[in-house]
Amino acid sequence: MPRIYLSVPHMGESEARYVADAFASNWLSTVGPNLDAFERAFSERLGRPAVALGSGTAAMHLGLRLLGVGLGDEVLVSDLTFVASVNPIRYLGAEPAFIDSDRATWMMSPALLAEALEDRARRGRLPRAVVVVHLYGQCADLDPILDACRRHDVPVLEDAAEALGATYKGRPAGSFGAVSAFSFNGNKIITTTGGGMLVAERQDQVDRARFWSTQARDPGVAYSHTDMGYNYRLSNVLAGIGRGQLQVLDERVRQRRAVAFRYRDAFADLPGLELMPQAPYGLHTNWLSCFLVDEERLGATRDQLLAALAAEDVEARPVWKPMHLQPLYRECACQGGEVAADLYRRGICLPSSSSLSSPEQDRVIDLVRRAVRHANGQ
Incomplete structure (x- = not known):
């Protein structure tokens, strides 16, 4: 009998048309109407500005950088997660420390997070950020997590790679932290075959991440660079798939x-x-x-x-x-x-x-x- 897979892409009716539009118009690179429309539709759903990237891991990396994570910093992160929640911490020269799950939800334990923050506050070495992971389509219990982080002025990155479409007390996953990361990998609830989205509280943060995602090329005709950048931007072709997928979320x-x-x-x-x-x-x-x-x-x-x-x-x-x-x-x-x-x-x-x-x-x-x-x- 045919193999049954764990989680496969499921296309709607619009994806092929948007991709065909990209080919017909020759907008095949990392600019174009599909990218603009995909980001706009995603922002409207989340209520926050967004930038489309080549992977959820890229969104994690740029999100952590926006929060100032760097060499020698500590970042607290959910213990029960996929490694992509953690590797970008090391990309930036920082060190992860893990917080166990709450058995009632499987998500990060708010009580253990509060204990970890209090302990670090006593030692005078608070973490640079907290990464809370929403697992398998469910949000962590965000109110106590955010409260604990506010008490110590520690920013939160929501790893919502697995939770697009989920809500917490009526609001979408990814609309609570200072920054949030989503994944459109082929096994996710919607896909661009491979891709991600970074969402942030402020437009200037998203603009900065967009700048970094296209090799941080300075304005002007010359190829001049004063900041470190990456090849992280999603293509207009794949954004066409994302536009159609978001319509059927x-x-x-x-x-x-x-x-x-x-x-x-x-x-x-x-x-x-x-x-x-x-x-x-x-x-x-x-x-x-x-x-x-x-x-x-x-x-x-x-x-x-x-x-x-x-x-x-x-x-x-x-x-x-x-x-x-x-x-x-x-x-x-x-x-x-x-x-x-x-x-x-x-x-x-x-x-x-x-x-x-x-x-x-x-x-x-x-x-x-x-x-x-x-x-x-x-």
Whole structure:
């Protein structure tokens, strides 16, 4: 049977037309009508200025630089995340320190963050910034996180790479921090095949990031440079895909949530297999359908489920391996870590594409149930 992937692109009706327009007009580089329109539409949705970049990692890098992160600084960041949330800290010569998850949400623990900030304040060495990651389509509990950071005058970067379309108390993910980063990688809820967006509180910050993203070329005819820049700008062609994708975002959110809740209902009679918490403070897009396995109650391990699905050509994955367990970052400080490690050990992400058909989802459900029965000797 055809392979079922974890999360695949899902095109609408407008993307090809916008791309064709770019070819017809010969606007194929890092300027053009699609870029302008994509940024404008994104800004209207977020209520903040935005600049389109070549990746979410580029947005993280420029966002941290806007916050003044540099050599020798410390940046506090969520422990349970993908490595792209952390690597840009090192790009700038700074050092990450990790904050464990809150078990009730899987997001950064506001209590542990407050403890970490208080400890650093006592030592007279506050971090340069805090990176709070919104995971799998759900926002962190931002009010206490932002309150703790305000008390110490530490700016917040929202890593919303996985949370476009999510809300916190009625406001969009990415509209709270000083700066925010989004990803349009091919597996995200909407895609430009590869790309990202940087959003900031102030227009001058976005203008600065846009300047850096095109090699920081000074105004004038000559190729003159007084600042360090990067080749980070999104192309007008890919922005055309983004324009069309943004138009169907709300529908993709609805479809992803439907997939997650169908799994939840199908597994309701299986003790020990529970959908990722749906925090009451906002809308969870369920970009990925994540479940937590209680081995004793289910009678099967997370790895047994992964193996059973892989044997039938169905892609499923563990939740993110925490940063404090990564060889690359094992020597870094970590506030807590036990919750993130447990979520990694027991968490599983099931196929979640917005285009996942009912028969395909039935197949995944059947394989999971069969794996549980087999593990229990039935």
